Amino acid sequence: MSANAIEIRDLRKSFGPVDIIRGVNLELRAGERHALIGPNGAGKSTLFHLISGRLRPTSGKILLHGQEIQGKPPARIVHAGLSRSFQITNIFPEMTVLENLRCAVLWKLGHRYSVLRPLGRLRDVEAECTRLLEELRLTHRRTSRADSLSYPEQRALELGLAVASGADTLLLDEPMAGMSHSETAAALELIMAVTEGRSLLMVEHDMGVIFEMADRISVLVYGEVIATGTPEEIRANPAVQEAYLGTPNAEEAA
Amino acid sequence: MTMNAIETARSRPGQTLLPATLPWAAVIAVLFILPLAFPGTAMVSTLNYLGTMAIFALSYNVLLGQTGLLSLGHATFFGLGGFIATHALLGMAEAGWAFPLPLLPLIGGLGAFVLGIFGGWLASGKGGMPFAMITLGLSELVYAAAAIFPSIYGSEEGVSMDRMELGSSFGMDYGSATDIYVIVAVWFVICAAGLKYFTTTPLGLLANAVRDNAERVEFLGFSARRVRMWTYAIAAGVAGIAGSLAAINFEIITVIELGAATSTLVLLMTYIGGTRVFFGPVLGAVVIGLMKVWLSDLTPAWMLYFGLLFIFVVMVAPGGLAGILVGAGAMIRAGRLGPQLPLLAAIGGLGLLSLAGVIMLIELGYRAGLDAALGSQIRILGLPMDAHGLNSWGLAALLALGGALSIRPLLSRLETLQHRLGLKGGDPA
Amino acid sequence: MGLDVLSFSILNSVLYGMLLFLLASGLTLIFSMMGVLNFAHASFFMVGAYLGYELSKDIGFFPALVLAPLIVGVLGALVERYGLRRVHRFGHLGELLFTFGLAFVIEEAVQMIWGRSSQNFGVPAALDFTAFELFGTGYPAFRVFMLVVAVAVFAGLWLLLTKTRVGLIVKASLTHPEMVSMLGHNVPMVFMAVFGVGSALAGIAGVIAGPVLVTQPSMAASLGPILFVIVVVGGLGSLSGAFIASLIIGFIQTFAVAIDLSVRDVFGWLGVSEAPTFLGPVFTDAWGVSVAQLGPVIPYLLLVVMLIFRPAGLVGKRG
Ligand SMILES: Nc1ncnc2c1ncn2[C@@H]1O[C@H](COP(=O)(O)OP(=O)(O)O)[C@@H](O)[C@H]1O
Numbered sequence A: 001m002s003a004n005a006i007e008i009r010d011l012r013k014s015f016g017p018v019d020i021i022r023g024v025n026l027e028l029r030a031g032e033r034h035a036l037i038g039p040n041g042a043g044k045s046t047l048f049h050l051i052s053g054r055l056r057p058t059s060g061k062i063l064l065h066g067q068e069i070q071g072k073p074p075a076r077i078v079h080a081g082l083s084r085s086f087q088i089t090n091i092f093p094e095m096t097v098l099e100n101l102r103c104a105v106l107w108k109l110g111h112r113y114s115v116l117r118p119l120g121r122l123r124d125v126e127a128e129c130t131r132l133l134e135e136l137r138l139t140h141r142r143t144s145r146a147d148s149l150s151y152p153e154q155r156a157l158e159l160g161l162a163v164a165s166g167a168d169t170l171l172l173d174e175p176m177a178g179m180s181h182s183e184t185a186a187a188l189e190l191i192m193a194v195t196e197g198r199s200l201l202m203v204e205h206d207m208g209v210i211f212e213m214a215d216r217i218s219v220l221v222y223g224e225v226i227a228t229g230t231p232e233e234i235r236a237n238p239a240v241q242e243a244y245l246g247t248p249n250a251e252e253a254a
Numbered sequence B: 001m002t003m004n005a006i007e008t009a010r011s012r013p014g015q016t017l018l019p020a021t022l023p024w025a026a027v028i029a030v031l032f033i034l035p036l037a038f039p040g041t042a043m044v045s046t047l048n049y050l051g052t053m054a055i056f057a058l059s060y061n062v063l064l065g066q067t068g069l070l071s072l073g074h075a076t077f078f079g080l081g082g083f084i085a086t087h088a089l090l091g092m093a094e095a096g097w098a099f100p101l102p103l104l105p106l107i108g109g110l111g112a113f114v115l116g117i118f119g120g121w122l123a124s125g126k127g128g129m130p131f132a133m134i135t136l137g138l139s140e141l142v143y144a145a146a147a148i149f150p151s152i153y154g155s156e157e158g159v160s161m162d163r164m165e166l167g168s169s170f171g172m173d174y175g176s177a178t179d180i181y182v183i184v185a186v187w188f189v190i191c192a193a194g195l196k197y198f199t200t201t202p203l204g205l206l207a208n209a210v211r212d213n214a215e216r217v218e219f220l221g222f223s224a225r226r227v228r229m230w231t232y233a234i235a236a237g238v239a240g241i242a243g244s245l246a247a248i249n250f251e252i253i254t255v256i257e258l259g260a261a262t263s264t265l266v267l268l269m270t271y272i273g274g275t276r277v278f279f280g281p282v283l284g285a286v287v288i289g290l291m292k293v294w295l296s297d298l299t300p301a302w303m304l305y306f307g308l309l310f311i312f313v314v315m316v317a318p319g320g321l322a323g324i325l326v327g328a329g330a331m332i333r334a335g336r337l338g339p340q341l342p343l344l345a346a347i348g349g350l351g352l353l354s355l356a357g358v359i360m361l362i363e364l365g366y367r368a369g370l371d372a373a374l375g376s377q378i379r380i381l382g383l384p385m386d387a388h389g390l391n392s393w394g395l396a397a398l399l400a401l402g403g404a405l406s407i408r409p410l411l412s413r414l415e416t417l418q419h420r421l422g423l424k425g426g427d428p429a
Numbered sequence C: 001m002g003l004d005v006l007s008f009s010i011l012n013s014v015l016y017g018m019l020l021f022l023l024a025s026g027l028t029l030i031f032s033m034m035g036v037l038n039f040a041h042a043s044f045f046m047v048g049a050y051l052g053y054e055l056s057k058d059i060g061f062f063p064a065l066v067l068a069p070l071i072v073g074v075l076g077a078l079v080e081r082y083g084l085r086r087v088h089r090f091g092h093l094g095e096l097l098f099t100f101g102l103a104f105v106i107e108e109a110v111q112m113i114w115g116r117s118s119q120n121f122g123v124p125a126a127l128d129f130t131a132f133e134l135f136g137t138g139y140p141a142f143r144v145f146m147l148v149v150a151v152a153v154f155a156g157l158w159l160l161l162t163k164t165r166v167g168l169i170v171k172a173s174l175t176h177p178e179m180v181s182m183l184g185h186n187v188p189m190v191f192m193a194v195f196g197v198g199s200a201l202a203g204i205a206g207v208i209a210g211p212v213l214v215t216q217p218s219m220a221a222s223l224g225p226i227l228f229v230i231v232v233v234g235g236l237g238s239l240s241g242a243f244i245a246s247l248i249i250g251f252i253q254t255f256a257v258a259i260d261l262s263v264r265d266v267f268g269w270l271g272v273s274e275a276p277t278f279l280g281p282v283f284t285d286a287w288g289v290s291v292a293q294l295g296p297v298i299p300y301l302l303l304v305v306m307l308i309f310r311p312a313g314l315v316g317k318r319g
């Protein structure tokens, strides 16, 4: 077993003639919280799509716990222990919050496509959903339709779907995008709690959040990782300041 | 307008006022009363037909309402179930087996279920348009194959049977329509309960998830294709039961039962009844079934009325008849119907006037065209009219157009009122 | 098969293929712009045939060939404006079901007005002669005329698409479907126009096909599924794919009738003259299956096989 949760080797992806991911190398160590930053359009979401199986890479390797997963369908990758959230909220809009979460825990609890017992009788599902609702602070909304939730609540549910599947490796794509300052603080606390003991790779723009939560940071610019290191190293890296932060002192502004 | 009320109602499943068993007791009670209230072979035969179609529509809604799949060939399994049951009966009767007739739908249903697994495997790769197209293609294939295999499908006149050939069982000899009613009623309860149960299982929930967001399901570890395939097979199996019952009821099965017309019929029934309420399709099957039985005696235009009703539901009340009822019920419970009553009554009245105008136009049209040979004089809604008379056409057009135009301002006032009452949220767009 | 039958079958295949493409092109245009597979498209074709029949009684065939498609086009535009646009907010399923219901209603309305039996829509006298002879058999001038009309329509359509502003928007939406969403609701006129033009194309097809195919209320229901086969097999939204698929279907359906061959013949060559009876009656049925019987099945077989193995279609970009 490798010490790395995810290892990406020379990963490439092009859409037609356009190269979007241009030879990415990245390691997510087991148990670390790793932030992925980079300007808009750098290819962060595309990289997540490649890892999670939404897109097929053009070339390169992706190892999850040492096992190759590139090009596999999303469900297989979930079974191998990786799950993700989406930048654009991707939930089940016409189902209740509880039903959303039930779907997300069914696989890990082994019920899969069962028709043997009604959901109401599946104690383990109910217990797990109750726990998740509590954790996501959505208990009071359990029977609300997902599309009637407020934006931060929908983001919490989006996060919930990702963590509920029980995978030990998580990819979160801008989980706090579009939130107010106070909502961000609450969301960060939530993320720290639910990802306890798991490996986390997260796209985030808010520098304050990143320097608070990340063990390491990778910087993706134009489809390439130009630097990886601790927050201090990244802060001090002149190439990062040049390419990403624009001016040498931009981080003060963040 | 009513959509929002439905959603509110749906979003509070925990707050149902009645215990879950009460509707079922009501269903069973109604099934007991019906043949007593409508005695006579013709009536009971109609009830048998309605029950069969109700099961068929419930099975279709597993696809349309629960999984969000538009099948254009569901009658394939209704018809194949009927053929399988018929051939099973013929074979067993010849072999002299004492197989109880009420269990025959089990054979048709199982056969259709197995074929459904195969068909589902073919059709389920994608949802949406590709699914609709594959189901259309498969059903046309099966239909066209009928001409090639007369030994299975019979020729033009189909395959007939004598349901009494299997002998008596459960104290019935199955000669009378009432005996068949018992079979249909019991199977209706079994199928409805089974499908209701199915909605509460993990697979049933995943079907909803596939309907809402098939891609996300994959990222939770499931294969949307598998979910579609199994729901397709289940729907096929129950349709096969319905088809077997139809075969038993009519003692004949023809290729029409597995053709496009029958597929269309079940789609209309299910959608008009309402796809988001469990018993909606039953309501649709009863309403459309009765229209088919009674209206076809009254007017040559009954198919046209069907089509117009369907378009009306699609455009104005996508929740179907059941959606309207549930919405109204929710409003009453919330005590918000009162203030709307005068407006609703006015709209309803004008709507009826307009409807009368449309009916006159259509009936006059038939008399002027298709049925011109019957003479131009005709009684429509009790009024003597003339298909060649300007007055008749003028009155009809006036009612239809005048009613429709005068409703429009009232509708926008109703909308404002519902806004004020908090029944309507912001624009969903 | 003799050389004469072969050459006439080829001619007829091309002709039928062009007719199908006249319909499929409108369907494809509408689909590319609005993402809706219009179930009522074949119904507009039928309305075109009936109007052509009715009008040519009063004003003659050639004026009817112009007027009938115009009426059908206006009808289509009205349907878009007052029907489709309203159900748009209920999503694609709502739109699909709406056109489905419309097809149903049109079929009934046609029966109401013209009755259930077929109409005596004959070839106009001016074109009722033999165009040319091949191997001693004549080829009717009207069929040549159909071919000319179809080609002329395509030339006009091509000019419209490449030389006008609206045409350019439509053409762009064929190659860059995501652009349509960017156009969004700001171009309802374009939607209406495309729906109208698409319907009018179906109307033209109806008028020229009416005298050759039979003008009857079931003509929409029998042609509609074939059209779907064409646009799906060709690749949804692809005009060139629809063209190829139209010709393929044209050839299959024409040749299936022309080829006189059955399973029995094939086994006859192998020296097996009778169906082995011990295999049961189903095999006896299969024994008698002829190519002509298989003809109607092949398009659907093609559709299912295509969707399973190549869901994007022959030339399709979108799956
Ligand atoms: N399916 C696609 N086809 C073509 N280009 C794409 C596709 N998906 C993403 N892109 C392009 O790839 C680039 C990276 O996008 P994305 O990964 O979303 O960036 P980020 O998440 O870093 O902001 C963008 O320029 C985007 O336009």
Ligand SMILES: [Mg+2]
Pocket: A044, A045, A046, A087
């Ligand atoms: Mg992104």
